[in-house]
Amino acid sequence: MTGNNLKNSIVRICKDSGFSLVKFSKPEILKSEKSYLENWIKDKKNATMKWMENNIEKRVNPFLVMNDVKSIISLALLYDTPVLHSDDSNLPRISRYAWGKRDYHKIIKSKLKQICKDIELLSPEIKTKFYVDDGPMMDKVWAVRSGIGWMGKNTNVINPDLGSYFFLSEILINMELEYDEPIEDMCKNCRLCLVECPTGALYDEYKLDANLCISYQTIENRGEIPDDLNLNGWIFGCDICQEVCPYNSKGVFTDENLFFPREELTNKSFDDLLNYTEKDFNETFSGTPVKRTKYTGWIRNLKKAKSEINKN
Ligand code: B12
Ligand code: SF4
Ligand code: SF4
Known part of the structure; x- marks a missing residue:
């Protein structure tokens, strides 16, 4: 299977499983992101999330996560529904990502497990690894690099057509596939x-x-x-x-x-x-x-x- 055919097959498998966006980026050591992250932690902006101080080298270096990784596939899964919070300000509110019936980690991991099996069936030389949220990957950084969306001023990744109510995850793969381009920051003068x-x-x-x-x-x-x-x-x-x-x-x-x-x-x-x-x-x-x-x-x-x- 040629690079382009493989990429198209992967996109189809992921979209069939419910992901709205599937984009590819080149694995690289994250230099400016590393220094931003280190300063953020030094300034104690991570509050008591001590775990963010661990494994920094791994989080900024995808080759320590998978030594022969050649492409990173970022995926977006929408979670917003047409249901609105009550406009009665006397009622307590739970955020949209959490008010559902099942934890998104479980939903996405079970989808990614099947997707990776299907991708590996496309060719015997393919190896994959997947992460969602709780792994040593910076989900937003890879999503921005692949063009899933831009980093908004609210620090969420935003897509011009879908907004930002989506979960991010990644598949690391040992095959070089055509990389997608980052997209323009459309926050402009908005604050x-x-x-x-x-x-x-x-x-x-x-x-x-x-x-x-x-x-x-x-x-x-x-x-x-x-x-x-x-x-x-x-x-x-x-x-x-x-x-x-x-x-x-x-x-x-x-x-x-x-x-x-x-x-x-x-x-x-x-x-x-x-x-x-x-x-x-x-x-x-x-x-x-x-x-x-x-x-x-x-x-x-x-x-x-x-x-x-x-x-x-
Ligand atoms: C820690 C964490 C939090 C923390 C900190 C949030 C934050 N903004 O970082 C808290 C608990 C506050 C949080 C809240 C939420 N979170 Co959260 N969180 C994470 C987690 C686990 C790590 C994020 C991280 O590394 N932060 C560290 C800071 C330093 O990183 P950063 O702001 O992303 O900046 C990086 C780059 O963008 C870049 N950068 C940014 N600015 C600049 C500027 C310069 C000059 C340079 C060089 C670089 C640079 O460098 C940084 C890396 O070093 C990710 C999952 C993951 N594994 O990535 C989910 C994640 C970011 N969260 C998510 C969600 C949904 C939320 C909430 C919306 C949940 C809710 N409704 O309450 C809120 C949103 C709050 C907000 N405005 O961001 C989603 C976001 C999806 C999306 N569309 O973007 C993620 C990706 C989970 C997922 N897998 O889907 N979260
Ligand atoms: S940054 Fe966003 S999620 Fe955090 S308090 Fe402000 S409005 Fe709420
Ligand atoms: S600046 Fe405006 S467009 Fe950008 S994230 Fe904030 S509200 Fe959205």
């Missing part, structure tokens, strides 16, 4: 995300301080949330800097039923959710992203967000 981020976490264009980010505080922080950081009703994750982005108003949605919000969470009050026992919490959120905050984080987030609403 809506910086203006609307309620906590100042986007402290400059393309720069995020996790300490101030509601998403970090409600998902990753295992300790106390600073008193003066208002959660604005969000109890798990935060979508504000994507909701205000003009590229997310095109009505492009997933057809994956598992990403649609769970009925038992729709229009529930703070008190309804505070009534969950640890057992209820574990049963309700088993196999979903919300489980990550654990019961103590769940109750902490709910109590804090409720008290802030009561003060307003």
